[in-house]
Amino acid sequence: MVNREKTRAAQLSIFSNCVLIIIKLTAGIMMQSVSVISEAVHSGIDLIAAIIAWFAVRESGKPADDEHHFGHGKIENVAGTIEAVLIFGAALYIIWDAVQKLIKGGVELENLGVGAVVMCISALANYLVSRHLLNVAIKTDSVALEADAMHLRTDVYTSVGVLAGLAAIKLTGIAILDPIVAIAVACLILKAAYDLTRNAFFHILDIKLPDDEEAVIHAVMQEHSRHFLEYHKLRTRKSGHIRHIDMHLVVPKLMTVEIGHKLSHQISADIEKRLAHSHILVHIEPCIGLCDSCIVACPSKSYDI
Numbered sequence: 001m002v003n004r005e006k007t008r009a010a011q012l013s014i015f016s017n018c019v020l021i022i023i024k025l026t027a028g029i030m031m032q033s034v035s036v037i038s039e040a041v042h043s044g045i046d047l048i049a050a051i052i053a054w055f056a057v058r059e060s061g062k063p064a065d066d067e068h069h070f071g072h073g074k075i076e077n078v079a080g081t082i083e084a085v086l087i088f089g090a091a092l093y094i095i096w097d098a099v100q101k102l103i104k105g106g107v108e109l110e111n112l113g114v115g116a117v118v119m120c121i122s123a124l125a126n127y128l129v130s131r132h133l134l135n136v137a138i139k140t141d142s143v144a145l146e147a148d149a150m151h152l153r154t155d156v157y158t159s160v161g162v163l164a165g166l167a168a169i170k171l172t173g174i175a176i177l178d179p180i181v182a183i184a185v186a187c188l189i190l191k192a193a194y195d196l197t198r199n200a201f202f203h204i205l206d207i208k209l210p211d212d213e214e215a216v217i218h219a220v221m222q223e224h225s226r227h228f229l230e231y232h233k234l235r236t237r238k239s240g241h242i243r244h245i246d247m248h249l250v251v252p253k254l255m256t257v258e259i260g261h262k263l264s265h266q267i268s269a270d271i272e273k274r275l276a277h278s279h280i281l282v283h284i285e286p287c288i289g290l291c292d293s294c295i296v297a298c299p300s301k302s303y304d305i
Helices: 002-031 034-060 074-104 112-140 143-172 177-204 211-223 257-274
Strands: 230-239 242-251 278-286
Touching: 002 034, 002 112, 002 143, 034 074, 034 112, 034 143, 034 177, 074 143, 074 177, 112 143, 143 177, 177 230, 211 230, 211 257, 242 257, 257 278
Parallel strands: 242 278
Antiparallel strands: 230 242
């Protein structure tokens, strides 16, 4: 059900970008506007990103198999990194095209009203679609959909920027403002690409969970602290929307296997209630011996989870 919702959101992004590419490209050619055409190029890159996101969310939903024991979640991180590279390429192309326009001359001051209408439509459509994508991404913890939402949200800002540039041209008659606005748009795209690379790529390197999420784990362990001596070697990472958590738990040496197993399952269940989509492994270790300062009730007397 979750994967179906993610797939539908990605398909909506594909459809939206196809429509916007046609509209922007038609208007840009009519106006001979490099800033509007640059927006069409950006939407073209977003279409590729949306297709990648659709493929990623579809594949990441597959269960673990003989070759992928930890599932397919990291394909979403790979997809996000690829999308970032595509955005970098688009930004560099826009800058190159704008520089050529600065050298050869600016936009013709015709049909600027068409460009304004196109930018308004683009900004509204991308805002609505990106908001939906982001809501689904937060709900399903999807890296690929979050990346796609970031792309479209960037389009909202850049469309507004191009609209402002066209308005400035109309008011001042200075056609050179068009490629200048295009370069400013490209700089915003570069910033979005950098943020996306940082968010998507680092999880491929198995970076730990955010501090606030690890704080949740520590809070759960504190709630169960009367049942064990201490825990260590806590390791966390994320693969797509799946959180992988493992730790070593030191318990009284007289604790039975059954009680230790029950304790580890209770801890795992409580963590998963607060951190959805978590796979938790608790390795039970016996203490070195009994002592007067032991903070845990001796299981040889009375013990219950």
